[in-house]
């Protein structure tokens with residue numbers, strides 16, 4: 001997981017992560033910190049294994065770790081976070097140390113998945129679909145005290161455990 005931890009340690013990642021943490025500290029609804037990011041990573045990789053996909057584990061974790069990194073700009077400047085997140089993720093992925101670099105094809109896969117994680121396109125790429133599905137499946141709406149006030153569509157809420 002050397003490449004994933006290089007993302008985690010990246011100063012740009014740390015800066016946006018903590019900016020978001022501060023903005024969400026009093027948020028009653030879902031937050032977008034490590035717990036959520038790792039839930040998404042693990043669900044996506046489990047689904048990948050169940051489906052017999054051959055995605056690289058670090059590529060799956062990198063996409064999950066980065067997918068909400070633009071959220072602070074959505075709160076502050078109303079920029080959709082899949083758009084700003086893609087720009088920030090490209091900067092991070094483009095400036096990792098050489099020993100932790102992702103290939104051009106892997107970077108493209110990750111950025112496409114981030115860009116598509118909020119609305120599923122007609123013919124999504126594999127990682128894009130897994131990220132979208134895992135992001136939604138990760139939320140435990142059935143145990144959330146803020147669920148009645150949550151703006152998610154009723155049919156999107158997880159009223160039961162998702163397998």
Ligand SMILES: [Fe+2]
Pocket residue numbers: 032036040067068135
């Ligand atoms: Fe998310």
